[in-house]
Amino acid sequence: MKISELSRRAGVPVASIKYFRREGLLPAGRATAATLAEYGEEHVQRLRLIKALTTLGGLSIAATRDVLTAVGEAHTTDGKLGAISYALPVPVADSPVADSAQDAADQAAAETEVADLIAAMDWQTPDASPHVRGLTEALKALRRVDADYRPGELAAYAALANSIARLDLERAATFGDDAEAVAERAVIVFALSAPVLELLRRLAQEDQVRRRVAERGDALS
Amino acid sequence: MKISELSRRAGVPVASIKYFRREGLLPAGRATAATLAEYGEEHVQRLRLIKALTTLGGLSIAATRDVLTAVGEAHTTDGKLGAISYALPVPVADSPVADSAQDAADQAAAETEVADLIAAMDWQTPDASPHVRGLTEALKALRRVDADYRPGELAAYAALANSIARLDLERAATFGDDAEAVAERAVIVFALSAPVLELLRRLAQEDQVRRRVAERGDALS
DNA sequence: GGTGCTAGATAGTGGCAGTATCCAACAGGG
């Protein structure tokens, strides 16, 4: 199909398609002439995936490219899974500098806490994993804003995260035959489960709040 | 303290403090003269909270203002909790228009699915809740990108989300005396647990991938 | 009484995600 039809099929403006191609998110069509190219179903699907990752997944164009590149480059299924996981952005920026002694102490405390948690969960993750560093940064940020924050609470969340990850992997690696299909599914599961889960959590929170109101009736403030 | 000291204490440039004040995120200091104001500890804490919400929580300035406003406006503890929850942005944009019959069918299917889930979980959430609408949109987006997506899988995630929400509420409503303190804690729990949980999920995923590699040894691609 | 900091207003910056415009090169129909 021509680009105009691709645009209609995927619901994406032609100019945006060109933009995605420029940015390396979408492979070029098969050129049939100097100024004409043929696109296929895989382009439609890719565009749908791009839209889902950017809107629902909240990924930037650069992050989306990284994820899609990771899918294409790794050669084993597990390699792809790992690459996707690492390519997904974490919402934590590295803190600027650890100049003061206080900062260094915070850093060390957070590192210990993360290491303890990983040991307690018996997680097999390398210290160099971006997720480990991300979690360390996140804990430092939490501590800065909430002095009362109790580290022990993390363990309960970690146990639930473990259950979630098990579900994720079951969904992602369902059919282990076609590495490409697994990878695309894994992208969807890894990148798009988060917002869905977050929404479910909000719904459950809302329910919890209502239940507490009902329980306490007309009580306090 | 003067604004320059506030800046040093919170690690935020003076220009940014002025910006936050302009945008309604930070209350003005107590004016001691036409060109001088006095700031207190509450301003330091507020700035820390703003930084945490924007960097770790990923909230925009506008969303941060909405959340902080919600905390200040509602008068009951439960009202505050609800207001905060609703003020937090969901990562799902409303789909543009439901013009075609296909879109209408998708919408109806997603709505049914969400309603069934809520019924199955016995969640007490109004149909008009933004979270319900957000979840509906998210499911539509998922369906568009993944035809194989199986609705049943949602239930398992919902159950886990429920456990998470219970933890959240326990943390948020620990001390029920000071409505203001509860509200600030709730903001932290509601807005900042998500990235931490996501990081934990990524770590657990990484662990799962490694375990599967080890299990299968040298097996397949 | 001068130096330095301040409030408040306004303007500028850099990055991101598109969107628009141009041009030359064809394709396909009449």
Add this chain to the structure above:
DNA sequence: CCCTGTTGGATACTGCCACTATCTAGCACC
């Protein structure tokens, strides 16, 4: 064979966001 319409590719422009910088006066404090 020619003419209209579309395309690829390049470049420029736009709108939004989150700051950041500059400017003008007016005090505060030593």
